[in-house]
Structures are given as C-alpha cells and as structure tokens.
Amino acid sequence: MRPPPAFDPAELGRIPAELLARYDVAGPRYTSYPTAPIWTDSFGADDYERALSKSAADGRPLSLYVHIPFCESLCVYCGCSVVITKQRERATAYVEHVEREIVRIAELAGAAGREAVQVAWGGGTPTYLPPDLIERLLDSIRTHFPVADGAEVGIEVDPRVTTREHVEAIGRAGFNRISMGIQDFDPAVQEEIHRVQPYELTRDLIAWCREAGLASVNVDLVYGLPLQTLAGFDDTITQVLTLEPDRVSAFSYAHVPWLKPAQSKFRPATIPVGPEKFAIFVRLVERLTDAGYDFIGYDHFARPGNELSEAQQTGALWRNFQGFTTKSGTDLIGLGVTSIGSFDDAFVQCDKDLGAWSATVRDGGLPAKRGMWLSDDDRIRRDVIQDVMCRYRFDPAAIAARTGIDPLTYFADALDGIAPLEADGMLVREPGGGFALTSRGRVFVRNVCMLFDAHLDPDAERPVFSRTV
Ligand code: SF4
Structure with a gap:
C-alpha cells in the first residue's frame, strides 16, 4: 500500500476567499454511500x-x-x-x-x-x-x-x-x-x-x-x-x-x-x-x-x-x-432506537420513535424502519468513495483489482469533472489515470467524492446536508 499523499497545513491558510466560496456547498459527509436520505x-x-x-x-x-x-x-x-x-x-x-x-x-x-x-x-x-x-x-x-x-x-x-x-x-x-x-x-x-x-x-x-x-x-x-x-x-x-x-x-x-x-x-x-x-x-x-x-x-x-x-x-x-x-x-x-446497521449489500435504520421501537422489540419483532439494498453500482461507488475519503487517492489499478471493472471507462464521466478541481489545486493527476488529493483537497474531500455519487441530483437543493465549510 502506498503511503498517503503528504499534508502541509500551511497550504490551508493560502486558500483564496473566492475559492472557498465556490467550494462551500451543501454536501454529504459520506459516513455511508449511498447516503441516508436515499x-x-x-x-x-x-x-x-x-x-x-x-x-x-x-x-x-x-x-x-x-x-x-x-x-x-x-x-x-x-x-x-x-x-x-x-x-x-x-x-x-x-x-x-x-x-x-x-x-x-x-x-x-x-x-x-x-x-x-x-x-x-x-x-x-x-x-x-x-x-x-x-x-x-x-x-x-x-x-x-x-x-x-x-x-x-x-x-x-x-x-x-x-x-x-x-x-x-x-x-x-x-x-x-x-x-x-x-x-x-x-x-x-x-x-x-x-x-x-x-x-x-x-x-x-x-x-x-x-x-x-x-x-x-x-x-x-x-x-x-x-x-x-x-x-x-x-x-x-x-x-x-x-x-x-x-x-x-x-x-x-x-x-x-x-x-x-x-x-x-x-x-x-x-x-x-x-x-x-x-x-x-x-x-x-x-x-x-x-x-x-x-x-x-x-x-x-x-x-x-x-x-x-x-x-x-x-x-x-x-x-x-x-x-x-x-x-x-x-x-x-x-x-437500540434509531440505530443503523450496515452490511455488504444493505443498510438498515431502526425506528426513530422510542415508543414504536420499544413496542416492536417487546413483541419480538425487528424494528427496521428504513433502509436499502445496494446495487452492484452502489457497491463499486462506495468502494471508490471510501478510498478517496480514507486513502486520498483514486487509484485505477487498485480499484480494478478489487472490483473487476475498468475504472477509467466506468468513471469516465466523473473523471471528466476533475479538471476544475485540478485547476483549483485540489488534486494532482498520477500515472495510470488516477489522482491524489493535495493538502487543500484533503479538506474538501467531500466535494471530490460528490463527483462519484450517482444519487446526487446536481440541480437539486440539498437542504438535508450540511455545508462543506
Ligand atoms: S450534544 Fe446532543 S446528544 Fe450530546 S449531550 Fe447534548 S443533547 Fe445530548
């Protein structure tokens, strides 16, 4: 495993206000993919x-x-x-x-x-x-x-x-x-x-x-x-x-x-x-x-x-x-009430209402209230988003080895979208068609991950998500 890209805190202080304003958008924190509102x-x-x-x-x-x-x-x-x-x-x-x-x-x-x-x-x-x-x-x-x-x-x-x-x-x-x-x-x-x-x-x-x-x-x-x-x-x-x-x-x-x-x-x-x-x-x-x-x-x-x-x-x-x-x-x-479970191909959230949760459990039932089954596409995108969030890279060879897809073809649309992020100094391209996050890209990693999120409507208001700044 390659070491993570270097991080220089001084780089954060050099981010211009104009760039900060452009990247300050509502977006998921990606504690899961697909995200809970889906x-x-x-x-x-x-x-x-x-x-x-x-x-x-x-x-x-x-x-x-x-x-x-x-x-x-x-x-x-x-x-x-x-x-x-x-x-x-x-x-x-x-x-x-x-x-x-x-x-x-x-x-x-x-x-x-x-x-x-x-x-x-x-x-x-x-x-x-x-x-x-x-x-x-x-x-x-x-x-x-x-x-x-x-x-x-x-x-x-x-x-x-x-x-x-x-x-x-x-x-x-x-x-x-x-x-x-x-x-x-x-x-x-x-x-x-x-x-x-x-x-x-x-x-x-x-x-x-x-x-x-x-x-x-x-x-x-x-x-x-x-x-x-x-x-x-x-x-x-x-x-x-x-x-x-x-x-x-x-x-x-x-x-x-x-x-x-x-x-x-x-x-x-x-x-x-x-x-x-x-x-x-x-x-x-x-x-x-x-x-x-x-x-x-x-x-x-x-x-x-x-x-x-x-x-x-x-x-x-x-x-x-x-x-x-x-x-x-x-x-x-x-x-417990409102708790979340995460499996290889499913998410489940238990009832948020304490009375309803208690009644279901007391009767021997399972208190599932919401959730979803993940498609193959969801699982591949989850893998990539995890990688970007935790290893700060989009590494085509590693993704191909784990998922069996050709990442450069599969994510051609998302990769088309990285040029502005590159121009803003959020990431640098690496040999093999991938990219690594820069120091400022680490802080705006949620914005990068949004490129790979197939459930985000780019034109929709996203009031359910917090802002990235
Ligand atoms: S932050 Fe929320 S969860 Fe924590 S003690 Fe306060 S009310 Fe309770």
Whole structure:
C-alpha cells in the first residue's frame, strides 16, 4: 500500500476567499454511500431479517453500535436523535428492551460463531445509564456476541453527567476507548448553546479515565458555533492541549433549523460562516499538527502511534457512521432506537420513535424502519468513495483489482469533472489515470467524492446536508 499523499497545513491558510466560496456547498459527509436520505421506508423487517441471514452466511467480523438516546437537557446545536428526560427509571426499561433485541439479532446474525471486533456506544448520553446498568448491558452483549481479544470497545460520555463511579464501572466492564464532547470552552459560547461545561470538570474526568486504564481518550470539538471567535477558540485549543487527549475530532456545526427547530434560537448574525468559520478550522489544524498530532481524514486528529494514525499510514483507515475507524470489512449491527446497521449489500435504520421501537422489540419483532439494498453500482461507488475519503487517492489499478471493472471507462464521466478541481489545486493527476488529493483537497474531500455519487441530483437543493465549510 502506498503511503498517503503528504499534508502541509500551511497550504490551508493560502486558500483564496473566492475559492472557498465556490467550494462551500451543501454536501454529504459520506459516513455511508449511498447516503441516508436515499434510503426508503419500503425497507422493512423482512428485509432486515434477510440482511441478517446473509450476514450470518458471509460470517464477516462484526461491529456493534448501541444507541442510548437519553439526555438530561438539550444542547441547542445538537444534530443527534435524542430523548430529553429527567425520568431516570426510563433507562432500566430501555436496557431491558435492548437486551431483548440483542438476543433476537444475535440469533439471526449467527453471532455465536463470529467475533465482534468493535463495540461502540453512542447517543444521546450512554452515561445517562447508572454505572450498574452500563456493566449489565455490556455483559449482555458479551454473552450473545463474542467480543474478540483486542477489540475496540468504546463509549461516548457527557462530562456533565459522568461521575467517577461511572468511569470505574466503564473500566471494570471492559471498555477501552472513551470519547467526550467539549465543543468549545468559551463560557459565552457554552451559555449560548446551552451546554455549560467548565474546563475543570473535563480535566477531572480525563484524569479518572487515565486512572481507570482506558487506552484511548477522544475529545470532540465543534467549530462554527454561535458566538465563536478565532481568539476564543484559540484559547479552547490551548486548554485542550493541556488535557493531552489521544484523539481529537473536529465537527463542523451544521445550521439546519428546518431539520432541528431548536437551532432557530441562534441569531444567524452570530454564527461564523465562510472565511470566518474556515479560519477557526485552519487554526485548529495548524495548532494540533504543530503539537504533534497527525491529521486524519478531513476532521480527526490522533497522536502518532495511535491506531488511527497507524491505519492512515498502512491504508487500513475506514469510514463508518462513527467517523474514521480502523475496522474495515465488518458488518455493522445497530442496537437500540434509531440505530443503523450496515452490511455488504444493505443498510438498515431502526425506528426513530422510542415508543414504536420499544413496542416492536417487546413483541419480538425487528424494528427496521428504513433502509436499502445496494446495487452492484452502489457497491463499486462506495468502494471508490471510501478510498478517496480514507486513502486520498483514486487509484485505477487498485480499484480494478478489487472490483473487476475498468475504472477509467466506468468513471469516465466523473473523471471528466476533475479538471476544475485540478485547476483549483485540489488534486494532482498520477500515472495510470488516477489522482491524489493535495493538502487543500484533503479538506474538501467531500466535494471530490460528490463527483462519484450517482444519487446526487446536481440541480437539486440539498437542504438535508450540511455545508462543506
Ligand atoms: S449531550 Fe450530546 S446528544 Fe445530548 S443533547 Fe447534548 S450534544 Fe446532543
């Protein structure tokens, strides 16, 4: 595997405003291809059962995702599927339902003869569950899905509701990855987004994680939030560096009040956009790479030696609904309300309505609500988009070897479209008819991938997608 193209953070600061404006369009984040808006409601429980049975026959290793939807209060910028409640007793009933779902799906997926190489809990807030319930649910998973030695077992936590007892239970249960939101330490931003989380709270939580022996600590930041400024975010970066996280994820705030009405509270004039927002992101890239972090994909950072960094160097990086990961070639099973599953030839999303999801699971059914079967063309394009997102290249010889097609003929139309990207310095052509992304192309990789997306209508408005800047 060839090493990835070189990345020079200084190149980002040289992008002209005019070019930035042209590339600042609505576009998918490509955590899947085809992207979720393409999936349909006609994919139901029978399809899900068939996908699980095909998965059982294939026997590929498994990734598991468990969704815990509850949060105590709503962070106004939030784009996740959440249930806001202070009724803690709802957690017990929910875990009982997930345990029912585990039993049913493990049986259909032939889990006893397979290994789970990745387990991820997200939300919502997994630490909305009390410590004993967290241990119990992970035990239930292990009972029905054999978890491989050395598997990545990760959990997202909200520092505002995570106690030392939680962290000790997380360590005892066998989690070895922990991820927590910071977003921005600026008190004015925190007030505005309704997420007040002092630095000291996060610092103490990370210290407990280290004491509990958690191998990897990730923090999430969000750029483009209302009231965010370059100077304020610079201070946030300084504070983050003192915490020495193993990984940092930087998410672009997606202002989509037509999908997330709570965001209507933000005054548009306070939201940094375009060059102002991009400058905040560039500062983050410059300061983290200066501090020795590797820039992974287009929005993650990891210390050298971290498995994400190694995966980037060896070509093993992969992209799924959790972002960039090292576990390629797995079938992903989603557990819990609104969770998503991904198979070789199918995607499935479970019911987003907690009541409907619970009723289906209680009755022994499969809570599939949406999804799609992938055509051969979808699978080929998914392969290419994965390659561009994770290995920063369109490599015809490698694509031909994996898929059996002639990529230069198959993608002739898409390749016709790369001349403007080349002229804008986003990519350079390589011998054999392929191309490699430049440093600025790495940041605008979503725009490059859109060339290979057969489901995008180039003339349509795309209000369901966030902007690429
Ligand atoms: S804690 Fe996380 S999931 Fe819950 S509302 Fe806030 S951002 Fe959203």
